[in-house]
Amino acid sequence: MSSLFDKENVDIAWCPGCGNFGILKLIREVLEELEVDKKTCVIVSGIGQAAKTPYYIDVNMFGVLHGRALPVATAVKLGNPNLCVVAEGGDGDMYGEGGNHFIHTIRRNVDIVHIVHNNMVYGLTKGQASPTSQKGFVTKVQVGGVVNEPFNPLAVALSLKAGFVSRVNIGDPLHAKEVLKAAFRHHGYALVDILQPCPTFNSTNTHHWFKENSYVLDDTYESSDFHGALQKAFEFSPMPLGIIYQDKSIRDIFERSIRGEDAKPLHAMTHDVSKIQDLFNRY
Amino acid sequence: MTIDELKRYNGQNGARAYIAYKSVVYDVTNSPFWKNGDHVGEHTAGVDLTSALSNAPHGDEVFKEFAVVGKLEGSEQISLVTQTPKTQEHQNDSHELFKSKLKTWYKKYHPHPAAVHFPIALHLFAAGMDILFLITLNEAYNAGVFYSFFIATVMGLVAMVPGILSWWINYNFSMQRAFVVKLIVASITLLLGVVAIYIYYENPHVAYEHSFQGILYHAIVLVTGLNVIILGYYGGKITWGYGRYQTLTEDSKKVLNITKHESAVSHHSASQSISILIGGAAGTGIATLEKILSGAFKKNGFYIFSTKEYMSRVRGGSNTTLIRISDAPIEAPCWKVDICIALDSLALEHMQERWHENTIVFADEAFSEKKTNMILVAMKDSAKKFGNAKYANTYIAGVLFGALRLDKSSLLENIAEHFKDDDVNRDVAESGYEEGMKLENITLPKLPKSDLEGVKKLHLMDGTTASGFGFLAGGCNMVTAYPMSPSTGVLNFMADMSKHLSIAVEQSEDEIASLNMVLGGWYSGARAMTTTSGGGFALMGEALSLSGMTETPAVIYLAQRPGPATGLPTRSEQGDLNMALYSGHGSFPRIVLAPGSLRECIDYGYLAFEMADKYQSPVIILSDQYLADSISMIEKVEFSSYEQRSYIVQSTEGYVRYEDTKNGISPRTVPGFGKGLICAVGDEHDERGQITEDYKMREKMVAKRARKNDELTAEAIAPEISGDGDIAIIGWGSTRGAICESLEYLNNPRLSHVHFAWVHPLGKEQLKSLERFKYRIVVENNADGAFANQLKLYDVKIDNQILQSNGFSFFVDQLSIMIEKSVKELS
Structure with a gap:
């Protein structure tokens, strides 16, 4: 089925059965259903199989370096706070190479949606461990199995007081759509960690495995309770799915704090030359 | 009342509208010019407009009509503005005093706008009547044409006189395009007017004749109608500015001739x-x-x-x-x-x-x-x-x-x-x-x-401040940087300026984020820069390469200090030229500039933004601890002469980011400005910005990026040469002052000073002037002689080198001895 955000004449570079197909469809549908204006929406992505997603969506995009989508997205938003900005990439891109930016983007509370495809393995470099790979996972590099503790994005985000922290499984697209929509509606930084299988390089964490090892948080779960959320973030088997934490109160948002509430896009502004002259004359 | 309190009175949502001028707060709520706190779409209420008034088409007499509601507290800075040394100077200078009196008078009566509407209206009226006459051949129209045309021409002269006066007192005979066009068109209109009146005077029936005179008469009447539209259009541009939406025209392709500025330090010697x-x-x-x-x-x-x-x-x-x-x-x-x-x-x-x-x-x-x-x-x-x-x-x-x-x-x-x-x-x-x-x-x-x-006419400041003013002149409105000596001064300066001007400043988590943020900023329309030193710049290599591939502009202020590694963190060296020239993987055009005086800091700071925007390429400004921290004097700089051009175009449907143009520069737009979508990518791409591995497309894109380099090499600024001697003492960047004074001291007519502020790229054209020298000695504040090696790549023969990398910049007395010795070795 074709949608408003389908892109023509593209050669999709993913393996058959890849979880990315589901995520691509999900994002296209969410953008369409939320009636996002494609001209004022920008998706910034890093490098990796996941980061190729925006190449297949008919929207503004900036394909940058491995790990660097977040600082770029931050400044895109700062330059024009009226844009709808999304940063997208995989677990290696966002949690490994870009780990430092992950921390500081959360601290800034930039009003962007941060989508991370999490398949617990490196795809484009062909099968090495990712920061989220489970202990004991054997690869060509981690020949005796992964010994490092897996990175816990939800707990890290929470410890930095992220205002919206969520995890979904692309195996449950209806639930995923509901959560992603909430992330777009959230004012401030919103993390959506999407579990997805890699049929080529990860035979441990399969579709079936994700289904068996996760559960959807029901209506009784209080997502505004920070301490409860912190506890949930550390649950592993099974992993909770849904909005783990959301702070709906009004918080300072990075670009608004720096640029002011009704900041115009910077490309539409020039300095008052007489002001520069006055400032110079003071010396 | 404090500035913060004043902000609340912005005239919006039923609030009263207050404005401050020279520490006095006025209530403008009831003024028809301040409806809802908005003044002609240019200013909002709730702010101090002291500095804005100098740009207004009216003077401070307007404040007389408004009720005073209080005094603005904490406005020492503002009162400083009104008592700048500039005004004090002017009192001592009768010429300037006369000019400033004229300015006040002009602002009160604005004679040019008052007079100019008559010729515009009448010329248009005459042209319209003439068309009616040509259709109807009615004599009443014919007479009407002549009389209105006659008065229009006379009034044209009347309007030109205050126009030229305004050009002098308000714009210092600026040779910007708008003024030149207006002057030429107005003169032509006047001349044509006299010719047409003469033709009619000789033969009032000429309008009915198919003779040469007859055709000329009608042509003049119609053409002058067009002329006044052009005059009005440029008049509007002068009054209301060009705005950022100006698209790339043939004219704006020319770089501002910044070499015309004379530095405070020219070659005249200090005797004591x-x-x-x-x-x-x-x-x-x-x-x-x-x-x-x-x-x-x-x-x-x-x-x-x-x-x-x-x-x-x-x-x-x-x-x-x-x-x-x-x-x-x-x-x-x-x-x-x-x-x-x-x-x-x-x-x-x-x-x-x-x-x-x-x-x-x-x-x-x-x-x-x-x-x-x-x-x-x-x-x-x-x-x-x-x-x-x-x-x-x-x-x-x-x-x-x-x-x-x-x-x-x-x-x-x-x-x-x-x-x-x-x-x-x-x-x-x-x-x-x-x-x-x-x-x-x-x-x-x-x-x-x-x-x-x-x-008294000079301003005292350090290289950091001058660079900062250069970047402001270039329209810098975003700074993302990680502190590192000796570059931090510019970060501090720009942050301080963000209190007065709209500049988004963010301290990044690391230098990798700094330059990536700069790219994000330019992508969405900012004029962004980062400040760093060698170690930080080393971390930016990959993002520099991304700037080259995605053709996203970037400005990097690189204040050098001696390396390797942490080196001498607070001392000086010109040791990072090779890194500036070669960092980043792959090949892509880049510009490296190295100012050597306060004036050059401003000129080249401005130029950095123009070049980055125009060529969609990274520009690196090389400074160093010595230049950044040294205080000297600079003559008054007219910031209105630095035209901030915008190279951003409005996109249409079907817009492609990497259009394969003749000069390699693809029109750049920003999200939300027009109907197109922008796909900018770091992978090799086709014109759409879609990933490709097609070898033909790769060849095409490599060639496209290379063409940009050819184009910008043609614009490179040739070195500044002082003296007629046959021995060239060649320097670049911060060595300018020391070489200059050393040569004065040595007073050897054989020695000439060659100073490069535009370091890369250079072409045969820019280096032609070096051919006439018998010997060439390169002076550099580093150990590797990186610049001399660059010159060798361009087939410039280097006869001797003076290098120093002990953490100090060159001292005049020591450098003089070194030059003398070096010259002796040659001859």
């Missing part, structure tokens, strides 16, 4: 100068002393240069500040000094090697014994009498001024300016001054001749 070296531990106030003394020396009519060398620590150690005062502009330090002031024993020892046989040394009797040429002063003890040994620096400033028999009030004024609420410093300085007056039987060096008028 005194050098004063002050040494002390970090935190003992030698930086304060530098500020107070340079300001006070300036008030005495001396040309100033000062520089500092300091250790990488916040307290302790031994730092020095060198101040040179002179009777002509200077822009370089010297090694041996005439006067030396030691604030502690470590400093005394540290500075010894910089004494010559007649150096007069001021030291404290507490830590030094009496020697020849040494003056012992009880600095600490006297300071303690005022309650704190910290006053020693102010005390010694007083002693120095007393000993030199300089005007006391100038020093006290500067002290009062510097220590706003602290009267003790004033008393300390006075007491020091009296002590200095008592010093007799010492032979202090002869004071240079004072040039009060000449000095």
Whole structure:
């Protein structure tokens, strides 16, 4: 089925059965259903199989370096706070190479949606461990199995007081759509960690495995309770799915704090030359 | 009322509308020009408009009509604006005074806009009537055409006179496009007008004839109608500005001719100068002393240069500040000094090697014994009498001024300016001054001749500040950077300026984020830059390459310090040229600029943004600790002469980001501006910005990026050459002042100075001027001779090199000897 955000004449570079197909469809549908204006929406992505997603969506995009989508997205938003900005990439891109930016983007509370495809393995470099790979996972590099503790994005985000922290499984697209929509509606930084299988390089964490090892948080779960959320973030088997934490109160948002509430896009502004002259004359 | 309180009265949502002017707050709520707090779409209520008024088409007489509701507190800064030295200067200058009186008169009556509507309306009226006449051949129309045309022509002359007056008093005969076009078109219109009137006067029936005169008459009437539309259009542009939506026209492809500016330091020599070296531990106030003394020396009519060398620590150690005062502009330090002031024993020892046989040394009797040429002063003890040994620096400033028999009030004024609420410093300085007056039987060096008028016109600032003003002139409105000496000054400066201008400043988590943020900023339409030094720039290599591939502009201010690794963090070197030239994987066009004077800091700071925007490429501005931290003087800079152009186009449907154009520059737009979508990517891509591995497409894109390089090489600025000698002393960047003064000192007619501020890329065209030299000697503040090696790549023969990489910039006295020796080796 074709949608408003389908892109023509593209050669999709993913393996058959890849979880990315589901995520691509999900994002296209969410953008369409939320009636996002494609001209004022920008998706910034890093490098990796996941980061190729925006190449297949008919929207503004900036394909940058491995790990660097977040600082770029931050400044895109700062330059024009009226844009709808999304940063997208995989677990290696966002949690490994870009780990430092992950921390500081959360601290800034930039009003962007941060989508991370999490398949617990490196795809484009062909099968090495990712920061989220489970202990004991054997690869060509981690020949005796992964010994490092897996990175816990939800707990890290929470410890930095992220205002919206969520995890979904692309195996449950209806639930995923509901959560992603909430992330777009959230004012401030919103993390959506999407579990997805890699049929080529990860035979441990399969579709079936994700289904068996996760559960959807029901209506009784209080997502505004920070301490409860912190506890949930550390649950592993099974992993909770849904909005783990959301702070709906009004918080300072990075670009608004720096640029002011009704900041115009910077490309539409020039300095008052007489002001520069006055400032110079003071010396 | 404070500025914050004032903000609430913005006239919106039923709030009252207040504005401030020269510390007085006025209520403009009921003014028809301030509906809902908006003034002609340019200003909003709730702000201080003191500085904005100079740009307004009216003067401050408008405030008379409004009720005064209070005084604006905390507006010292604003009151400073109204009492800038500029106005004081003007009072001494009858020409400027006359001009400023004219300006006031003009602002009150604005005669040009008042007169100009008559010829515009009448020319259009005449043209319209003539068309009617040509259709109907009715004589009434014909007569109407002539009379209205006649009056239009006369009124045209009447409008031109105040127009030219305005061009002089308001725009200093600026040669910007709008003015040139207006002048030419207005003159043509007037000339044609006279011709048409003459034709009609000779033969009133000419309008009915198919003769040459007849056709010419009608043609003139119709063409002048078009002319006045052009005149009105450019008049509007002058009044309301060009805005950022100006698209790339053939004209704006020309780079502003920035080489026309003369630096304060030109090649005329200082006949008398005194050098004063002050040494002390970090935190003992030698930086304060530098500020107070340079300001006070300036008030005495001396040309100033000062520089500092300091250790990488916040307290302790031994730092020095060198101040040179002179009777002509200077822009370089010297090694041996005439006067030396030691604030502690470590400093005394540290500075010894910089004494010559007649150096007069001021030291404290507490830590030094009496020697020849040494003056012992009880600095600490006297300071303690005022309650704190910290006053020693102010005390010694007083002693120095007393000993030199300089005007006391100038020093006290500067002290009062510097220590706003602290009267003790004033008393300390006075007491020091009296002590200095008592010093007799010492032979202090002869004071240079004072040039009060000449000095008053100049501004005193460091290279950091000048660079900052250059970036502002270039329209910089986003700075993302990680602090690193010696680049942090510009970050601080821009952050401070963000209080007055719309600049988004963010301290990034690391230098990798810094440059990636710069790219994100440009992508969405900002004019963004980062500031860093060598180590930080090393981390930016990958993002630099991304700038090249995605053709996203970037400006990087790289203030060098000696490496490798942490090296000498607070000292100076020109050691990062190779890194600036070669960092980043793959090949892509880049521009490297290296200003060497305050004027060049401003010019090239501006140029950096223009070039980055125009060529969608990274621009690296190379400075160094020496240039950034040295204070010297600069003549008044007219910021209106730096035209901020926008190279952003409005996109149409089907827009492609990487259109394969003739010159390689693809029109750039930003999200939300037009109907197109932007796909910018770091992978090799097709014109759409879609990933491709097609080898033909790859070849096409490589060629496209290379064509940009050809285009910008053609725009490269040739080196500045001074002197007619056959031996070229070649320098780049911050060596300019030192080479310049060394050559003056050596006074050898065979030596010429060749200075490069545009470092890369260069072409045969720019280097042609080097062919005439018999010998070429390259002077560089580094160990690898990177620039000489660049010149060799362009087949420039290098005969000798002068290199220094000890952490200091070149000292004039030492450099003179080095040049002399180098020249001797050749001939």
